[in-house]
Amino acid sequence: MDTGSLDAALGISDSVTTTVGISRSIFVQKMAPPEKRNLSAVLLLTLIGFLCLRGSTGFILGGLAMMAVGVYGLYNSIRFNRETWPRLYRRWLDSWLCHKCGNVYHHP
Numbered sequence: 001m002d003t004g005s006l007d008a009a010l011g012i013s014d015s016v017t018t019t020v021g022i023s024r025s026i027f028v029q030k031m032a033p034p035e036k037r038n039l040s041a042v043l044l045l046t047l048i049g050f051l052c053l054r055g056s057t058g059f060i061l062g063g064l065a066m067m068a069v070g071v072y073g074l075y076n077s078i079r080f081n082r083e084t085w086p087r088l089y090r091r092w093l094d095s096w097l098c099h100k101c102g103n104v105y106h107h108p
């Protein structure tokens with residue numbers, strides 16, 4: 001049974017395409033919960049920087065720069081996920097969508 005057609009008609013589902021990425025309706029974007037920051041990119045950057053420390057002087061300098069950017073990004077992302085995200089998520093939980101005018105209201 002296709003349960004997605006009703007959601008799609010109401011505009012409340014993500015439509016996953018076979019091409020690149022996910023296209024979302026404006027409605028879904030407006031009501032989407034805040035996302036936590038993904039740490040994989042900064043972790044990968046830090047790891048690559050670390051591996052560059054084994055190379056020549058140029059590689060070591062580049063590696064140190066990558067590690068500095070990676071660690072800084074990691075610190076920022078962890079801090080966001082720990083301190084900012086719970087506040088945003090709490091606010092999202094307390095928000096309501098008006099189906100008449102489409103506005104989102106915050107009502108704790």
Ligand SMILES: [Zn+2]
Pocket residue numbers: 098099100101102103
């Ligand atoms: Zn309204």
